[in-house]
Amino acid sequence: MTGPAASAPHVIAIVGAGLVGSGWALVFARAGLRVQVYDPVAEVRARILPWARESAGAMAAVGLIDDVKAVLARLHVVDTLEAALDGATYVQESVFERVEVKTDICRAIDALMAPHAIVGSSSSGIPASRFTEGCTHRGRFLIAHPVNPPHLAPVVELVPAPWTDAEALEGARALMHAVGQVPVMLTREIDGFILNRLQGALLNEAWALYDEGYASLADIDATIAHGLGLRWAFMGPFETIDLNAPGGIVDYAARLGGMYHAMAQSRTPRAWPEETIRRAGEERRSALPEAGLTARRAWRDQALTGLAAFKKASGLAP
């Protein structure tokens, strides 16, 4: 590590503290850093500490956090953007994903930040060049896109804008690595980055199969949850195919590349059909009524907490 981002311990500012921002706060506090958390909405601010206490407690119960009290003591919820940025060397921005909203908050951060601070945006698909061009310190801005929730899914995509300093990118990489996340480095911008492009490709095929009536929503889900998704919980798609042919990935491509190409040719990109979305909504709401969504999200996070503990105990964690 070189430069100010590396030579001193970081102070973190969290800007926007919904579920993504709160998860980020826990990531950095767990790693021993001071975290200053700001959200413009008072009710959101009021939820941060109770949520962090509960989440950190659940992680401690399975050995993912040692000292909950110490972690919580590092979280400082503040009432202004100024207070969040005071002394901050790294800023994680997680506001609503609209270009106008991102542009406004980046200008505000830009006006208050230390010149050598680094600003990572949680944007899940919009590249930084669309909302940081007008910033005085635009070379210090980049995308740092996590999976939701970031404290339970360690991957983070780092995507530079054309004007992002190499040193800021490297500083963000080193910080993410140091706090136990898994930084994935993109060489340049692309809409959706890697993660949501992969998710989108799979979703587009899933919607097409459902639309054409090949199977129920629940059965399409089961092919992943009780099949294809199991290996992907600890291996990527390339390693998966590398182990799935006697001679490795080149052998696999020779055997099955033609089949996959033919499948791709059989599809024309089209929007997810309205009527099919409506039908999918009915199938989901019949499996899980709307009133149950919140409890099911808690179930998901509990499962992810357990999965993280299992991977750690089995040497499958990063």
Place this chain on the structure above:
Amino acid sequence: MTGPAASAPHVIAIVGAGLVGSGWALVFARAGLRVQVYDPVAEVRARILPWARESAGAMAAVGLIDDVKAVLARLHVVDTLEAALDGATYVQESVFERVEVKTDICRAIDALMAPHAIVGSSSSGIPASRFTEGCTHRGRFLIAHPVNPPHLAPVVELVPAPWTDAEALEGARALMHAVGQVPVMLTREIDGFILNRLQGALLNEAWALYDEGYASLADIDATIAHGLGLRWAFMGPFETIDLNAPGGIVDYAARLGGMYHAMAQSRTPRAWPEETIRRAGEERRSALPEAGLTARRAWRDQALTGLAAFKKASGLAP
């Protein structure tokens, strides 16, 4: 359940006992059924019991099998197809995936089977209509495609040919459910079925991103292994997005459908490029030399065994 497939306990014939066939043998023996295992190659036959002993032992170590000895006692390795089919009510065919090879073995099974037996093929992408048309009992044949290895990944795709009896399909479904697998029902044939179409869609996008130099193979893998793949280890893609927008799947489609459609439009299907495959092979062999592939496959199966135990203990198993 109705008909002979359901009213009596099944006797299972395994035809083709490579890794997929051997895994199937363990699935049925674990569930308490008599299994008659045949492979034309003597060396393959010789490997079945030692492999089953080791795999069942690893499963017993984490609570996935109670009585290894009893499970192994139900496995009967036989020297002829006739002996395998003797009294069999369900046949799982797992020979090499080539239309000619499948056609030949199905004719041979057809000539020896009981008229009411059911024959499931492990074919991973070729529909049954391409190799069962000439069979006298063609109404009893269908696809029963597992994930490799079937004893650790419970999903199985059941795909009827146009001439498959509804009663045979229902018999296979009931049997798979009874032995603890997760049957996914396709209404009709499509190349690649659901699982490999979903895998193929994701792989095509992954190859394109790698080909265009957006990230390394290892980093693309990390976006799945430490990010997107975590939720998919226990939830399907539709449930994932249903929980990822405040108002559920319809809300999610309204917010992000446009972005995913634009991504799809930015891609034209093309074959995985030769030069890119070669480069991927080099990157993989530098991460894992060819001599290490076998050990890494054992590591994968150990991880899948642990994951199955974790899911069972956490109430996430089917």
